[in-house]
Amino acid sequence: xxxxxxxxxxxxxxxxxxxxxxxxxxxxxxxxxxxxxxxxxxxxxxxxxxxxxxxxxxxxxxxxxxxxxxxxxxxxxxxxxxxxxxxxxxxxxxxxxxxxxxxxxxxxxxxxxxxxxxxxxxxxxxxxxxxxxxxxxxxxxxxxxxxxxxxxxxxxxxxxxxxxxxxxxxxxxxxxxxxxxxxxxxxxxxxxxxxxxxxxxxxxxxxxxxxxxxxxxxxxxxxxxxxxxxxxxxxxxxxxxxxxxxxxxxxxxxxxxxxxxxxxxxxxxxxxxxxxxxxxxxxxxxxxxxxxxxxxxxxxxxxxxxxxxxxxxxxxxxxxxxxxxxxxxxxxxxxxxxxxxxxxxxxxxxxxxxxxxxxxxxxxxxxxxxxxx
Numbered sequence: 001x002x003x004x005x006x007x008x009x010x011x012x013x014x015x016x017x018x019x020x021x022x023x024x025x026x027x028x029x030x031x032x033x034x035x036x037x038x039x040x041x042x043x044x045x046x047x048x049x050x051x052x053x054x055x056x057x058x059x060x061x062x063x064x065x066x067x068x069x070x071x072x073x074x075x076x077x078x079x080x081x082x083x084x085x086x087x088x089x090x091x092x093x094x095x096x097x098x099x100x101x102x103x104x105x106x107x108x109x110x111x112x113x114x115x116x117x118x119x120x121x122x123x124x125x126x127x128x129x130x131x132x133x134x135x136x137x138x139x140x141x142x143x144x145x146x147x148x149x150x151x152x153x154x155x156x157x158x159x160x161x162x163x164x165x166x167x168x169x170x171x172x173x174x175x176x177x178x179x180x181x182x183x184x185x186x187x188x189x190x191x192x193x194x195x196x197x198x199x200x201x202x203x204x205x206x207x208x209x210x211x212x213x214x215x216x217x218x219x220x221x222x223x224x225x226x227x228x229x230x231x232x233x234x235x236x237x238x239x240x241x242x243x244x245x246x247x248x249x250x251x252x253x254x255x256x257x258x259x260x261x262x263x264x265x266x267x268x269x270x271x272x273x274x275x276x277x278x279x280x281x282x283x284x285x286x287x288x289x290x291x292x293x294x295x296x297x298x299x300x301x302x303x304x305x306x307x308x309x310x311x312x313x314x315x316x317x318x319x320x321x322x323x324x325x326x327x328x329x330x331x332x333x334x335x336x337x338x339x340x341x342x343x344x345x346x347x348x349x350x351x352x353x354x355x356x357x358x359x360x361x362x363x364x365x366x367x368x369x370x371x372x373x
Contacts, residue, residue: 001116002032002039002064002115002117003032003051003115004032004033004048004098004101004112004113004115005030005031005033005109005111006030006102006103006109006110007028007029007101007104008029008031008085008104011105012104012105013029015105016068017068020068020087021066026089026091026092026094027065027094028087028090029086030086031084031085031110032067032084032086039084040064041064042064043064044062044064045063046059046060046061046118046122047059047060047062047117047118048095048098048115048116048117049122050097051114051115060090060091062116063088063091064086064088065088065089066087067087068084088116101113101114111159111162132164132169132192132194133166133167133168135192135193135326136150136161136164137165138328139325140165142325147162150181154174156174172199175190175193183319183322184318184326185349187203187352188269191265191266191268192265200353201353203271204271204353204355204356205271208271208359209271210275212272212359213276213280213282215366216283216347218230218366218369218370219343219344220284221370222370224342227343227347230366233362234350234351234354235350237361259328259329260296260300260304262327262328263297264277266312266316267312269352270316270349274291274293274298277294278291278294280348281311281314284314287307289308289311309323316345
């Protein structure tokens, strides 16, 4: 696959393109982010598409006619070192996506914005490329923003964001900086990227999670000041060393992908397996789904309905429309609003690293608060 930065301006052709043959109709000289040996003459490709949207593919035959690196010039006379200018032939014509490329006089003046490949490579990328790059792409489309603005909001170099949008792995620091921009907590962003956050204590596991529905049941019956007191009590129960916490076990959804598995991955950062999720959502929203429903979601075997999405949004403390975008559930009709319980989502996150014994103590404290209120 060819990584195209830009079209060559006249100044670039005058400086570096002397060895290239004259351009014919349907041909274009471009800057490639490749070494000379990586671009075989005569190689034919089937399509081209924007680096941040392989869905916008243009089917066109692309042939490598000639390449040059001007080895006759001193190394220090070539900006950014020796790279590759390529003369490409497009049949039946140069597509609009190529004509829209910026013109540049040197390499690295623009990031890689266009990919040229064959049908199999495009299909594999379309099928397998996903992960956090897709999350960011959906978010930028949803918020009508771009990589530059997103980078400024997160306080990171734009190249970091563009790299992820083009399929590269995100750095840990980027994921952490993006959390407030996406309206998520740091462990959630790492969960969407298929990782555990190195900045936060891990969730304690299934035994601890079994206490969460009972804690929430008491919490939602408390007045605001009582819920605040409960949260302060829970904050004083410092998480123990990970080795002393409950083992979380092997989830059945980490290898799966799609909206359902992503939702259950986010639930797991709160110690909520399928059974605990079913009970907690029933307490918060009044809608009862079986644990089997959430097992099926975790495996990608059940559709994420509007009601389910609204229920998860209540547990995560995220607007349902934003959550749909982040997990790729697609556009959803506005679901019936789940009963709002201010502070419940925050409490669930507060206790994610507490052990089963610590959560049992928190439940006892919540019960006593409820009896006094």
